[in-house]
Amino acid sequence: MRQTEWKLAPLDEARERFLREVRFSPSVESVPVLQAHDRVTAKPVVARRSVPEWPLAAMDGVAVRAEMTVQAAPDNPVRLSLGREAVWIDTGDPLPDFADTIIPVEQIGVVDEKQVEVFNPVPSWKHIRTVGEDVCAGETILPPCHRIRPIDLGVMLAAGVEKVSVWQPPRVAVIPTGNELVMPGQAPERGQIVESNGTVISGYLREWGAIPDYRGIVPDEPDHLIQAVQSSVKKCDMVVLNAGSSAGSEDYTVSVIRKLGRVVQHGVATRPGKPVILGIVEGKPVVGLPGYPVSSYLGLQWFVRPLIEKWFGIPIGGANEIRVRLGADVVVKTGAEDFVRVALGEVRGEMVAYPLAKGAGVASSLSRADGWLRVPTDHHGWKAGERVTVELIRPRGSWENRLLVAGEPDVGLDVLAGQIASQIPGSTLLPLPMGQEEGWRLLREGRCHLVLLAGDISVTGEAETKDASCVRIHGWSRVRGWMMRSDPGHQSIAEWLRRGAQLLIHPCGTRSRQWLEAQLADWGIIPEDMRGCNRVAANDRQIAAAIAAGSADIGIGCPAVAREFGLLFVPAWEEDVQFVVPKDWLRSSMGRLLMEALQSCSFRMCLEMLGGYRCGKSGEKIGSL
Amino acid sequence: MRQTEWKLAPLDEARERFLREVRFSPSVESVPVLQAHDRVTAKPVVARRSVPEWPLAAMDGVAVRAEMTVQAAPDNPVRLSLGREAVWIDTGDPLPDFADTIIPVEQIGVVDEKQVEVFNPVPSWKHIRTVGEDVCAGETILPPCHRIRPIDLGVMLAAGVEKVSVWQPPRVAVIPTGNELVMPGQAPERGQIVESNGTVISGYLREWGAIPDYRGIVPDEPDHLIQAVQSSVKKCDMVVLNAGSSAGSEDYTVSVIRKLGRVVQHGVATRPGKPVILGIVEGKPVVGLPGYPVSSYLGLQWFVRPLIEKWFGIPIGGANEIRVRLGADVVVKTGAEDFVRVALGEVRGEMVAYPLAKGAGVASSLSRADGWLRVPTDHHGWKAGERVTVELIRPRGSWENRLLVAGEPDVGLDVLAGQIASQIPGSTLLPLPMGQEEGWRLLREGRCHLVLLAGDISVTGEAETKDASCVRIHGWSRVRGWMMRSDPGHQSIAEWLRRGAQLLIHPCGTRSRQWLEAQLADWGIIPEDMRGCNRVAANDRQIAAAIAAGSADIGIGCPAVAREFGLLFVPAWEEDVQFVVPKDWLRSSMGRLLMEALQSCSFRMCLEMLGGYRCGKSGEKIGSL
Structure with missing residues (x-):
C-alpha cells in the first residue's frame, strides 16, 4: 500500500555520506574590491603595496636628524633652524628625506619663526611608522576561502589591491511541489495552503551567499516533477525540492530522483525532519525537504547549508551554544534524535529554557524560538531544573528584557x-x-x-x-x-x-x-x-x-x-x-x-x-x- | 600651539551620555512580506488567518467518525464503507465534514475497493491538526522592533499577512576628510594615502541595516567641512566624519561641529580610539571618527552601531565571548581602557590567544584578528598562561584548523x-x-x-x-x-x-x-x-x-x-x-x-x-x- 519502507540513517552519518559523494568545481571570477563585500576569496590575496609605503610621522612634532641632538641638555638646548635642520610635521605626514626621527611637540621649545630648541638628545627612528609596518608588499593579506568583511575591504584598498578573485556563488533551484499549494498573495481555499517554505529556503540561501532560483509551484505529478528537476539540474548547481505535506508527493520525489539519478539516503532518524531525501542527479546534489515548515527548516540547515559551506570551503557562522536550566520537563520518545524548540528567559541572573510546541507543522514556534535542544537518540529527556545545552538561533541578548x-x-x-x-x-x-x-x-x-x-x-x-x-x-x-x-x-x-x-x-x-x-x-x-x-x-x-x-x-x-x-x-x-x-x-x-x-x-x-x-x-x- | 586640551571620558559613560541626548523619530513604511527580509518591524505583526484554517490530517490513514468504532475488537472488526463512513486521507488533507478522527494506515485492514476494517475503538480528534494549532487569527506573530528573518517570512505568509510595517532605515552620511587622501583606484603619491575607511564604514552600516551615503573626500578646510556637514545633516539622519590621520583635520572637525551645533564629548579614555568626537547638529548625531583604521573601526562599533540600534530599537547581534588562555604576555599602560587584538588557536583541546600588533594604524592586524581583549583602565595586563575573556569578531570555528x-x-x-x-x-x-x-x-x-x-x-x-x-x-x-x-x-x-x-x-x-x-x-x-x-x-x-x-x-x-x-x-x-x-x-x-x-x-x-x-x-x- 501507501506505506513507505525506509532504512533511516542517523543524521550525522547521512550528512557525511552525502557530502562525501558530492563534488563541486566552482568557477572563479575577478571582481573589483568595492563590490567584493560578503564574497568568498578563491585564492590568497597578496598586497601590491606596502602600508605605509614611506616612513610616516606617528606623532605631531618636528622631524630632525637624531645626531643633531647629541649635545642637547636642559641647561644647554640645541637650536635647530626650521626648514633645513628641523621641519614641523603632523601625525601621518611622510618623513622628510633628511630626517631620521621625530621629536614630539611637547618636548620642543619655539624660539621664533625660524628656530626651535631641543633639550635632550633623542634616539633615531623614534615616533615613526616604518615602511611595511601594517602590510608588506607581497605579503598574503587574506587567505583563500575567506568571506570578505568590510574591514578586509579596507585592508585590500590600502594595500593597493583593486580586484580580487572570488568563487562564483552557487545557483540553487528551489522547487515547491504539491497540488495543495497556492502562491503567496492568493487566498487559500479549504484544503489549500500558501506556499511559504520556498520563500524561507530562498531567504536562507541568499543569507549564505548562494543565488536562489525560485522555480514556482510544481504539481504532484511525476512528469511535471521530472521536467522541473531536469531543467533545474541543467541551469543550477544544486536543487532543493520541497514536498507538499502529503506522503504522496514525497514518494514521487524519491522515484523521480531514482529515475534521473540516484538516491543516496531517504529518511534520517530525527524528530522532526525524518522524511529527507538526499540524491544526486547528473553530478549535482538534489535535496528533497519535508513539507512541514519546521522539518523543512531543519533539513535545510542539516543538508543544504553544509553543501553551500562545501562549495565555498568555509563554515557559515559557527555553532553558538549556551548552558541553561530547564523551566519545564522535556519528555521525548527514544528511537530518533529529537530537536526541541526552546524559548529563553533570564530569572534571578540565570538562564531558563522553556520547550515550545513540538509539532513539525508549527512554524510559529520556530519563529518564536531562541534555540534548539538536541535530545540524543537513546535519551528520554530531562526534568525541569536540570541543566542542558541549547544551540542558539538568535543573537545573544534577544531575551534580556523578556x-x-x-x-x-x-x-x-x-x-x-x-x-x-x-x-x-x-x-x-x-x-x-x-x-x-x-x-x-x-x-x-x-x-x-x-x-x-x-x-x-x-x-x-x-x-x-x-x-x-x-x-x-x-x-x-x-x-x-x-x-x-x-x-x-x-x-x-x-x-x-x-x-x-x-x-x-x-x-x-x-x-x-x-x-x-x-x-x-x-x-x-x-x-x-x-x-x-x-x-x-x-x-x-x-x-x-x-x-x-x-x-x-x-x-x-x-x-x-x-x-x-x-x-x-x-x-x-x-x-x-x-x-x-x-x-x-x-x-x-x-x-x-x-x-x-x-x-x-x-x-x-x-x-x-x-x-x-x-x-x-x-x-x-x-x-x- | 597645536596641542589640544581634552577632558577624556570613560568609554561607557561617553556612550551613555551621547545616546541619551540623541532623539530619533524614524518613519514607518509598509512593505510586501516578500521584500521584508532583514527589515525591522515597527509594530506588532498580527495573524490574519489561523494556521491551519481547517482541521487537517496529521497522519496518512482514513478519516472516520469515532462513534462508529465503539464496537470494534480484534476478533470482531467493524467494517466501514468507503466514501460514506470512511475516506482515505493523506497527511495535510482537510478533514471531511462528517469525520472527527483519523485512523492511521497501519491500523486499517483493506477488505476491498469499497470497504475497510477497524480492529479497535478509537477516540475522537486523534491525529488531527486542530484549527489555529500553529497560529490563531488575531494573534501577535512578531513583536515590534524585530529584525525579520527568512523563517518569519514563512510564518507571515502562512498567516495571511501580505504587508508589514517596518522602520525606514536611517540614511547615514559618510564623509572622509583629509588633504592626504586619494580615492580608491588612484595610485597614492608620497605622503598620500588611499581612502579606505569610508568603504569600511559604509560596509558595516549596510550590514547593520542603514543606508550609507558616501559623500566623497572633503579637504581639510573649515569652509569645505562646514558645507559638507550642513548638506549632510539636511539629507541624512546621522553623519559620520572620518578625519585624516593628522591632528589638524581633527581640530577642524571639532570646531566645525561646535560652530554648527554642539560637541557632547571630545575624546574617550581608550587605547586605541581616543580622539573620537560626539556631537549633535540640528538634532542629528554627528560622529567624528579618528583617521587610523583601527581607531576608526572601534569608534564605529562603540558609537555608530548603538545609534543604529537605537534607531531600530534592537541590538545588532549580541556580544559573543570566549574564555581562553593567553599564549603570550599582554602588557599595557594604565590610564585608559586598552583594546588588544588577538588571534586564536586550539592546542591540545584548549583555546590559546595571541596578541597581535598594537598600533592603531595596523588595519591588517584587525583583519587578521579573531577577537578583542579588553583591558580595564587600571589594569596592567596579564602573563602568558593566564585565563582571559575574549570578545569574538569572527564566527566560532574560524580557528579550528589553524x-x-x-x-x-x-x-x-x-x-x-x-x-x-x-x-x-x-x-x-x-x-x-x-x-x-x-x-x-x-x-x-x-x-x-x-x-x-x-x-x-x-x-x-x-x-x-x-x-x-x-x-x-x-x-x-x-x-x-x-x-x-x-x-x-x-x-x-x-x-x-x-x-x-x-x-x-x-x-x-x-x-x-x-x-x-x-x-x-x-x-x-x-x-x-x-x-x-x-x-x-x-x-x-x-x-x-x-x-x-x-x-x-x-x-x-x-x-x-x-x-x-x-x-x-x-x-x-x-x-x-x-x-x-x-x-x-x-x-x-x-x-x-x-x-x-x-x-x-x-x-x-x-x-x-x-x-x-x-x-x-x-x-x-x-x-x-
Whole structure:
C-alpha cells in the first residue's frame, strides 16, 4: 500500500555520506574590491603595496636628524633652524628625506619663526611608522576561502589591491511541489495552503551567499516533477525540492530522483525532519525537504547549508551554544534524535529554557524560538531544573528584557506585551499558560518572573500567606462566558451539551477550567459523558478559532476574542486578575517596566477598548501575601 | 600651539551620555512580506488567518467518525464503507465534514475497493491538526522592533499577512576628510594615502541595516567641512566624519561641529580610539571618527552601531565571548581602557590567544584578528598562561584548523599556508615569529603546535634530547644573505657598516640575528656603535620594504624577498630548516595535514620556484630528539 519502507540513517552519518559523494568545481571570477563585500576569496590575496609605503610621522612634532641632538641638555638646548635642520610635521605626514626621527611637540621649545630648541638628545627612528609596518608588499593579506568583511575591504584598498578573485556563488533551484499549494498573495481555499517554505529556503540561501532560483509551484505529478528537476539540474548547481505535506508527493520525489539519478539516503532518524531525501542527479546534489515548515527548516540547515559551506570551503557562522536550566520537563520518545524548540528567559541572573510546541507543522514556534535542544537518540529527556545545552538561533541578548509570566492565560497579556515593547524597544513577554498552582511553584523555584492569578484569589493567596517576599498587584477585571458559533435555539446550554454539543476546554488548573468543571457538576453533567471531553486548547483564541471553523461548538472565553472570530458571546461571570511578584524583583528594571506599563494610560485604554475589561486599579499594590 | 586640551571620558559613560541626548523619530513604511527580509518591524505583526484554517490530517490513514468504532475488537472488526463512513486521507488533507478522527494506515485492514476494517475503538480528534494549532487569527506573530528573518517570512505568509510595517532605515552620511587622501583606484603619491575607511564604514552600516551615503573626500578646510556637514545633516539622519590621520583635520572637525551645533564629548579614555568626537547638529548625531583604521573601526562599533540600534530599537547581534588562555604576555599602560587584538588557536583541546600588533594604524592586524581583549583602565595586563575573556569578531570555528607555528620566521611558511588551505579549505597558519629557545618553551607548555628551527640545529636539539615525545621533520634548506638597495661600491659590507650604513635586524634569538651578531663580532663591529642598531623588524619582508623605501640600507634576508622588492642580494650562507613536532599531535588530523602538505609536489614546486629554497627532503622524519 501507501506505506513507505525506509532504512533511516542517523543524521550525522547521512550528512557525511552525502557530502562525501558530492563534488563541486566552482568557477572563479575577478571582481573589483568595492563590490567584493560578503564574497568568498578563491585564492590568497597578496598586497601590491606596502602600508605605509614611506616612513610616516606617528606623532605631531618636528622631524630632525637624531645626531643633531647629541649635545642637547636642559641647561644647554640645541637650536635647530626650521626648514633645513628641523621641519614641523603632523601625525601621518611622510618623513622628510633628511630626517631620521621625530621629536614630539611637547618636548620642543619655539624660539621664533625660524628656530626651535631641543633639550635632550633623542634616539633615531623614534615616533615613526616604518615602511611595511601594517602590510608588506607581497605579503598574503587574506587567505583563500575567506568571506570578505568590510574591514578586509579596507585592508585590500590600502594595500593597493583593486580586484580580487572570488568563487562564483552557487545557483540553487528551489522547487515547491504539491497540488495543495497556492502562491503567496492568493487566498487559500479549504484544503489549500500558501506556499511559504520556498520563500524561507530562498531567504536562507541568499543569507549564505548562494543565488536562489525560485522555480514556482510544481504539481504532484511525476512528469511535471521530472521536467522541473531536469531543467533545474541543467541551469543550477544544486536543487532543493520541497514536498507538499502529503506522503504522496514525497514518494514521487524519491522515484523521480531514482529515475534521473540516484538516491543516496531517504529518511534520517530525527524528530522532526525524518522524511529527507538526499540524491544526486547528473553530478549535482538534489535535496528533497519535508513539507512541514519546521522539518523543512531543519533539513535545510542539516543538508543544504553544509553543501553551500562545501562549495565555498568555509563554515557559515559557527555553532553558538549556551548552558541553561530547564523551566519545564522535556519528555521525548527514544528511537530518533529529537530537536526541541526552546524559548529563553533570564530569572534571578540565570538562564531558563522553556520547550515550545513540538509539532513539525508549527512554524510559529520556530519563529518564536531562541534555540534548539538536541535530545540524543537513546535519551528520554530531562526534568525541569536540570541543566542542558541549547544551540542558539538568535543573537545573544534577544531575551534580556523578556518577562516570563506563568499562570492563567489571558488576552490582556498580549496588550501588556505591546505596551512594554513600546516603552523599551526589544522587551518581550513570554506567557507560560498553566494552572495557577503550577505557576506558583515556578515562581517559588525561580523559573518565572511573575504569576497571573484569576478568580477567587484570596483562597489561593491564603494558602501561600507565609510567603511574605511576594506582593500582589492588581492586573484588571475581566468578563468571562460562553463562546459559540450560533444560538443553541430553544434549548439551554446545559441541554445542548447533554445532547452532544462539542466542548473545547482550557488546560487543567486554569480558572476557566475550574469554573467550567464546577458548572458542569452543578448541571449534573459528567465530563466523560461528552464528546470532545479530551479536547484541550491552550487559550481563548485557539478555542474560538476551532469553533469558528466548525470543529467545535462551544467553549469558555472572553467577549473580545469571540467578537474577533464572529462568535456569539454569553457572559457568565466577572473576576479580578492579579499578578504575584517577588518584592525584590519589583525593584529591578524589569519590575519597574511592568509597573509603569500597568499604570500607563495607553495600556488601560487599549485593554478596555477590547471590551469586557476594566483597568481602574491596574498596577495598584494589594499587599503582601 | 597645536596641542589640544581634552577632558577624556570613560568609554561607557561617553556612550551613555551621547545616546541619551540623541532623539530619533524614524518613519514607518509598509512593505510586501516578500521584500521584508532583514527589515525591522515597527509594530506588532498580527495573524490574519489561523494556521491551519481547517482541521487537517496529521497522519496518512482514513478519516472516520469515532462513534462508529465503539464496537470494534480484534476478533470482531467493524467494517466501514468507503466514501460514506470512511475516506482515505493523506497527511495535510482537510478533514471531511462528517469525520472527527483519523485512523492511521497501519491500523486499517483493506477488505476491498469499497470497504475497510477497524480492529479497535478509537477516540475522537486523534491525529488531527486542530484549527489555529500553529497560529490563531488575531494573534501577535512578531513583536515590534524585530529584525525579520527568512523563517518569519514563512510564518507571515502562512498567516495571511501580505504587508508589514517596518522602520525606514536611517540614511547615514559618510564623509572622509583629509588633504592626504586619494580615492580608491588612484595610485597614492608620497605622503598620500588611499581612502579606505569610508568603504569600511559604509560596509558595516549596510550590514547593520542603514543606508550609507558616501559623500566623497572633503579637504581639510573649515569652509569645505562646514558645507559638507550642513548638506549632510539636511539629507541624512546621522553623519559620520572620518578625519585624516593628522591632528589638524581633527581640530577642524571639532570646531566645525561646535560652530554648527554642539560637541557632547571630545575624546574617550581608550587605547586605541581616543580622539573620537560626539556631537549633535540640528538634532542629528554627528560622529567624528579618528583617521587610523583601527581607531576608526572601534569608534564605529562603540558609537555608530548603538545609534543604529537605537534607531531600530534592537541590538545588532549580541556580544559573543570566549574564555581562553593567553599564549603570550599582554602588557599595557594604565590610564585608559586598552583594546588588544588577538588571534586564536586550539592546542591540545584548549583555546590559546595571541596578541597581535598594537598600533592603531595596523588595519591588517584587525583583519587578521579573531577577537578583542579588553583591558580595564587600571589594569596592567596579564602573563602568558593566564585565563582571559575574549570578545569574538569572527564566527566560532574560524580557528579550528589553524596551525600555530612558533620560532624562526621564514617566507616558506607563507607557501606552506597556501598549501594547507588548498588541501583543506579554511585551514590557516599563524606564524609566531620569535627566538628558537622561546619557541621551544611554547611547545613544551602547549601554547603552539610546532616550532620552526633553522641553522645549527643539532646543538639546540641536543639540549633537548630528553624530550622523546617530539620528533624532528625536515622542512627545507634556504639560502640567506645580505639585502641592499645598491652595491656598496668599492668598499666591503663591513666597511660600509662601519661608515654608518643603516642596518635593520631580526628579533632576538632568531637565527638571522645570531648569525649577524657573530659576523659583526668577527668584523670587530660592536652593534651599539652603529646607527639604527635599535631598529628591529619582524621578518625579511619588513626589512626589504624599509630598504626599498630608503629608510634603511642593509639587512639579512632571502633571495626571493630581495627580488620581490628589487634589491640586490649577496648570499652569505645556506642552512636547513626543521620542524619540531609532538609525536602524538602528528597523528591528529592537523598533523597529517602538515605532513601531506610538506610532502606534496605542489608545495615543493612553489617553494623552489621562489628561488633559494631546496625541498628534496621536505617532510622526511629525522628522528626523535
